[in-house]
Amino acid sequence: MFSFFKKKPPAQPAPAAPEAIAPTPPPAAEEPSRAGWLQRLHQGLRKTGSSIAQVFTGTQIDDALYEELEAALLMADAGVKATQYLLDDLKRRVKEAKATDPQAVRALLVDALTELLRPLEKQLTLTDAPPTVMMVVGVNGAGKTTSIGKLTRHLAEGDQKVLLAAADTFRAAAREQLSIWADRAHVEIVSQEGADPAAVTFDAINAGRARGCDVVIADTAGRLPTQLHLMEELKKIKRVIGKAQETAPHEVLLVVDGNTGQ
Ligand SMILES: Nc1nc2c(ncn2[C@@H]2O[C@H](COP(=O)(O)OP(=O)(O)O)[C@@H](O)[C@H]2O)c(=O)[nH]1
Ligand SMILES: [Mg+2]
Structure with missing residues (x-):
């Protein structure tokens, strides 16, 4: 508190100090005002925050909480229909469980989300x-590289040794972007400037086998199905993967932007 007052009158000579200190409330009165200030700050942060976790940092289950949750779900790409469904489902669960604590609502949201997504669950089988x-x-821009980053982290957390192949040799920054994800998950990457995407993937599979990796993920450049020469290139990558390892690729993952209705 004192340093706060000290900043305002920098030219104030020392004898004036008693005056400067005078407006400071006594310690006993300080506690509630500090608590109020903290609460206001907390509320403010709740309002500006867009993450789902932040929605549940308040003390009450009220309309504001549901409104913030609605915004956070929409920001997290849940989509309008699913968001509405989740909110209705959640309100029903909160009522049923007679929940009073926002953290309990968070747990109920996890239940609601899990139940909604479980029918879509598909096992990722490793060979x-x-x-x-x-x-x-x-x-382009569907989220291939980002999804690889998430998948890599998930696999690495499950003690799988992952190697990434930077087969998007089309865009200058694509290799750097993938290498950032590799660094984050502490996994290796095979990347070669100006190389042929099929050649990079071939090298990566051989390196992966030599280094005892469990999974090799190839990031390819974005393309439209109408760009026939690029579709041919994709076929070539797939063929070359098969040459590097029989039965591969084990998975071809198509990443689509959920917001485009594809
Ligand atoms: N909102 C949202 N943005 C995403 C998601 N995945 C990727 N992005 C963003 O979409 C842009 C393109 O993603 P990127 O992974 O580079 O796409 P790529 O070209 O298919 O590799 C980037 O700005 C990402 O941050 C997602 O699930 N939700
Ligand atoms: Mg990419």
Whole structure:
């Protein structure tokens, strides 16, 4: 408190100090005002925050909480229909569980989300003869590289040794972007400037096998199905993967932007 007052009158000579200190409330009165200030700050942060976790940092289950949750779900790409469904489902669960604490609502949201997504669950099977090779394809900006980053982290957390193949040799920054994800998950990457995407993938699979990797994921450049020469290139990558390892690729993952209705 004192340093706060000290900043305002910098030219104030020392004898004036008693005056400067005078407006400071006594310690006993300080506690509630500090608590109020903290609460206001907390509320403010709740309002500006867009993450789902932040919605539940308040103390009450009220309309504001549901409104913030609605915004956070929409920001997290849940989509209008699913968001509405989740909110209705959640309100029903909160009522049923007679929940009073926002943290309990958070747990109920996890239940609601899990129940909604479970029918779509599909096991990712890793091959007995590693590495499991995955090829990630899709149009530009669909989220291929980001999805690889998430998948890599998930696999690495499950003690799988992952190697990334930077087969998007089309865009200058694509290799750097993938290498950032590799660094984050502490996994290796095979990347070569100006190389042929099929050649990079071929090298990566061989390197993956030599280094005892469980999974090799190839990031490919975005393309439209109408760009026939680029579709031919994709076929070539797939063929070459098969040459590097029989039965591969084990997965070809098509990444689509959920917001475009594809
Ligand atoms: N909102 C949202 N943005 C995403 C998601 N995945 C990727 N992005 C963003 O979409 C842009 C393109 O993603 P990127 O992974 O580079 O796409 P790529 O060209 O298919 O590799 C980037 O700005 C990402 O941050 C997602 O699930 N939700
Ligand atoms: Mg990419």
